[in-house]
Amino acid sequence: MKALSKKRRHPLAAVALLLFGLLVTGSLYTAAGSISEAKAADTTSASVTDVEEGQKLFVANCATCHGMSAEGTADGPSLIGVGAAAVDFQVGTGRMPMQMQGPQAQAKPVQFDDEQISQLSAYVASLGAGPAIPGEDVLDTTQGDAAQGGTIFRVNCAMCHNAAAGGGALTRGKFAPTLAGVSEKHIYEAMATGPQNMPVFNDSNITPDDKRDVITFLKTIEANGSAGGAALGNLGPVAEGLFVWTAGLGIIIAFTIWLTSRPS
Amino acid sequence: MATTNEYTPSTTTGRLANFVDSRVGASGMVKEFGRKIFPDHWSFMFGEVALYTFVLLLLSGTFLTFFFDPSMTHITYNGSYVPLKGIGMSAAMASTMDISFDVRGGLFMRQVHHWSALLFVASLSVHMLRVFFTGAFRRPRELNWVVGGVLLIMGLAAGFTGYSLPDDLLSGNGLRIIDGVMKALPIVGTYLSMFFFGGEFPGVHVIPRLYSLHIMIVPAVIILLLVIHLFMVVTHKHTQYPGPGRTNDNVVGFPVGPVYAAKAGGFFFIVFGIVAFISGLFQINPIWNYGPYDPSPVSAGTQPDWYIGFVDGALRLMPGYLGNFSFEWIIPFPWGDNTLVLSVLLPALVPAGVLFMVMFAWPWIERWVTKDNREHHLLDRPRNAPFRTAMGAAGVVFYCVMWAAASSDLIATHFHVALNDVTYWLRILFFLGPIFAFWITRRICLSLQRKDREIVLHGREAGIIQMSPEGGFSEKHEEVDVYKRFLLTSYNDNKYIPAQPDAAGHVSGSEKRRAALSKFFFEDRVAPVTPSELEAAHAAHGHHEVEGEKQDSIEK
Numbered sequence: 001m002k003a004l005s006k007k008r009r010h011p012l013a014a015v016a017l018l019l020f021g022l023l024v025t026g027s028l029y030t031a032a033g034s035i036s037e038a039k040a041a042d043t044t045s046a047s048v049t050d051v052e053e054g055q056k057l058f059v060a061n062c063a064t065c066h067g068m069s070a071e072g073t074a075d076g077p078s079l080i081g082v083g084a085a086a087v088d089f090q091v092g093t094g095r096m097p098m099q100m101q102g103p104q105a106q107a108k109p110v111q112f113d114d115e116q117i118s119q120l121s122a123y124v125a126s127l128g129a130g131p132a133i134p135g136e137d138v139l140d141t142t143q144g145d146a147a148q149g150g151t152i153f154r155v156n157c158a159m160c161h162n163a164a165a166g167g168g169a170l171t172r173g174k175f176a177p178t179l180a181g182v183s184e185k186h187i188y189e190a191m192a193t194g195p196q197n198m199p200v201f202n203d204s205n206i207t208p209d210d211k212r213d214v215i216t217f218l219k220t221i222e223a224n225g226s227a228g229g230a231a232l233g234n235l236g237p238v239a240e241g242l243f244v245w246t247a248g249l250g251i252i253i254a255f256t257i258w259l260t261s262r263p264s
Numbered sequence: 265m266a267t268t269n270e271y272t273p274s275t276t277t278g279r280l281a282n283f284v285d286s287r288v289g290a291s292g293m294v295k296e297f298g299r300k301i302f303p304d305h306w307s308f309m310f311g312e313v314a315l316y317t318f319v320l321l322l323l324s325g326t327f328l329t330f331f332f333d334p335s336m337t338h339i340t341y342n343g344s345y346v347p348l349k350g351i352g353m354s355a356a357m358a359s360t361m362d363i364s365f366d367v368r369g370g371l372f373m374r375q376v377h378h379w380s381a382l383l384f385v386a387s388l389s390v391h392m393l394r395v396f397f398t399g400a401f402r403r404p405r406e407l408n409w410v411v412g413g414v415l416l417i418m419g420l421a422a423g424f425t426g427y428s429l430p431d432d433l434l435s436g437n438g439l440r441i442i443d444g445v446m447k448a449l450p451i452v453g454t455y456l457s458m459f460f461f462g463g464e465f466p467g468v469h470v471i472p473r474l475y476s477l478h479i480m481i482v483p484a485v486i487i488l489l490l491v492i493h494l495f496m497v498v499t500h501k502h503t504q505y506p507g508p509g510r511t512n513d514n515v516v517g518f519p520v521g522p523v524y525a526a527k528a529g530g531f532f533f534i535v536f537g538i539v540a541f542i543s544g545l546f547q548i549n550p551i552w553n554y555g556p557y558d559p560s561p562v563s564a565g566t567q568p569d570w571y572i573g574f575v576d577g578a579l580r581l582m583p584g585y586l587g588n589f590s591f592e593w594i595i596p597f598p599w600g601d602n603t604l605v606l607s608v609l610l611p612a613l614v615p616a617g618v619l620f621m622v623m624f625a626w627p628w629i630e631r632w633v634t635k636d637n638r639e640h641h642l643l644d645r646p647r648n649a650p651f652r653t654a655m656g657a658a659g660v661v662f663y664c665v666m667w668a669a670a671s672s673d674l675i676a677t678h679f680h681v682a683l684n685d686v687t688y689w690l691r692i693l694f695f696l697g698p699i700f701a702f703w704i705t706r707r708i709c710l711s712l713q714r715k716d717r718e719i720v721l722h723g724r725e726a727g728i729i730q731m732s733p734e735g736g737f738s739e740k741h742e743e744v745d746v747y748k749r750f751l752l753t754s755y756n757d758n759k760y761i762p763a764q765p766d767a768a769g770h771v772s773g774s775e776k777r778r779a780a781l782s783k784f785f786f787e788d789r790v791a792p793v794t795p796s797e798l799e800a801a802h803a804a805h806g807h808h809e810v811e812g813e814k815q816d817s818i819e820k
Contacts, residue, residue, distance in 0.1 A: 150555060163555060164553035169674070173685075217347055230547060248382070248386065249383070
């Protein structure tokens with residue numbers, strides 16, 4: 001140790017330190033990166049015919065905005081590397097193909113059947129590695145922890161989606177939709193791919209097990225319903241205030257008119 | 265009071281009653297108070313609704329204190345609500361969860377308490393609006409108007425302290441805003457916040473402190489003010505709407521005993537029933553959705569209860585920057601820089617301050633401008649006081665713009681408009697809305713008064729179309745009856761009073777300002793129909809003099 005401290009003023013000490021620092025940072029980054037890459041790479045293998053069929057569907061329905069080989073245009077982003085999960089979410093919830101350009105794509109009736117969606121996903125997944133469609137094990141809500149998921153949800157999701165997942169407003173016409181009635185798979189895919197204005201919660205940010213907890217939480221509160229009666233949209237005090245000023249005072253006024261209906 | 269001479273009752277009940285009466289003099293009180301007359305009108309009953317919801321609040325609140333633990337001790341929740349099981353939270357939150365899920369009838373009582381709180385402040389507000397728009401605050405009732413205003417503020421205080429007690433995420437966010445407003449005060453802000461929270465926010469003291477205020481001080485003040493308020497109502501007697509046989513010196517209506525005792529007693533149970541019905545069927549403040557308070561998350565759709573909404577809305581409307589102009593000022597002091605955060609202080613304190621100041625001062629402002637110091641026991645129809653109605657409408661719009669701003673995010677999502685556009689429009693309305701409301705309301709009132717004049721002078725449209733021998737069509741006008749005409753012609757008519765010199769012949773500055781205000785208020789006015797006008801109109805219509813014309817005179 002003493003020998004080392006004596007050499008600390010050596011002309012090459014700074015260079016050595018820099019190299020050491022870069023080595024440590026680099027290896028840490030590679031280690032961290034390989035965790036998410038390992039997950040991203042295991043795209044579900046699809047047959048060649050699926051990819052070919054998917055490409056045909058893509059050229060016919062998506063290429064106008066995303067470009068002939070999904071490289072992106074001024075009207076739509078590149079889809080290389082977005083992964084099968086992104087396609088499965090966007091097309092599977094009817095957001096894509098988009099009805100019109102706007103602040104964000106709106107959910108609408110789904111345009112393709114399951115086979116077509118999986119073909120489209122296979123084609124886009126073949127363009128570059130990206131998040132895969134999640135397997136059954138991470139969607140199984142019987143294995144999840146609702147309380148743990150609730151904590152993760154409140155810290156990461158509630159600021160846009162509302163603590164009861166009722167949805168909320170974002171800037172300039174964008175919004176976070178309600179999560180009631182969204183399937184387990186689509187919730188997972190949304191977290192993994194960050195559709196529209198949503199941030200990406202990758203596997204090193206919220207692990208697949210944690211994602212399963214979040215899904216379990218959402219499905220639990222959905223199944224529980226509202227303990228105290230009609231939920232008034234789960235929108236909090238505004239809905240309650242509106243209710244008391246309309247229905248509450250309305251009933252009261254009806255009774256006051258009845259009580260004083262005999263003219264004096 | 266009690267005159268106990270030789271009266272000896274024969275029955276047991278009689279003996280008991282006589283025993284009590286000869287000692288407390290109850291019969292005198294019943295005789296005095298039981299024959300008190302109250303006029304009958306649906307709009308007079310909102311104060312009663314407030315009183316009854318307050319009784320409900322006391323009853324349900326007492327039930328809740330049996331189970332609520334006002335402590336911020338950190339514990340792990342282990343009750344029956346699965347999505348929060350094993351989560352750390354304060355004892356306050358955990359006991360509220362237990363009230364909701366593990367105490368029999370607890371959730372119902374919580375909902376009764378919260379719904380009656382919302383209804384309590386709502387009925388207080390509507391009651392005050394009724395008093396304002398009918399001019400019931402005029403002499404001799406100015407002080408009772410002030411007491412009522414303080415009651416409203418105490419209602420807000422009771423609501424806010426109660427809203428914070430469960431220590432859930434939503435109420436914690438509300439407290440954080442209070443903390444922010446305190447810290448925005450220069451120099452004293454941080455000290456004030458540390459004092460209030462007993463350390464850095466959120467600390468471990470604020471819930472027990474709010475609990476003491478919520479269950480002792482605030483309700484005690486409300487009860488005290490309530491007693492003063494009702495005492496003054498009895499002293500002043502109730503106001504009444506104008507009508508035949510109703511004068512400034514009488515009250516036309518039913519006596520307390522037996523009519524109003526029965527009506528009011530029944531009405532209490534009706535209000536109780538309505539609140540129980542709502543509480544049984546509609547969920548309110550589901551704290552299990554929000555989860556325990558933690559300073560890091562803020563949920564979308566975080567709003568206060570409706571009565572604090574206007575302050576929240578003002579905060580949402582306030583820009584932090586206007587172009588390059590920052591509302592955050594750094595003030596250099598000898599001991600260092602202090603920050604004056606006007607973007608928080610202005611919206612949090614000024615609109616509410618202005619609203620309450622004008623509200624409290626209005627009886628005196630009106631008395632000063634109109635020079636009307638007479639006693640008024642007859643109410644105004646709102647149209648017959650266009651200046652006051654217009655001012656009230658301006659105040660209501662001012663309040664409602666801020667109120668709407670508190671739900672700007674929900675307006676954006678539910679009407680599919682951009683949140684930013686909602687904010688821009690509400691900012692414009694914040695300044696222009698009250699002006700337009702004043703102007704439009706005054707025009708509507710004046711038009712209604714003109715319509716009343718028209719009806720008195722030319723009769724009401726009968727809906728009968730007559731064809732003349734020449735083939736022309738005309739609608740028949742029917743003369744209104746004498747009672748209706750009395751209502752339409754006998755109102756308190758305020759005129760523009762130019763500046764008057766004082767004894768020394770000098771016109772003071774304040775008198776000039778009064779005259780300017782008087783001109784602004786009363787320049788445009790519709791005078792009530794005079795007997796001579798009526799006679800002229802009748803002569804023109806070929807009528808003979810109508811019976812009872814003398815009593816139509818407004819010159820008393």
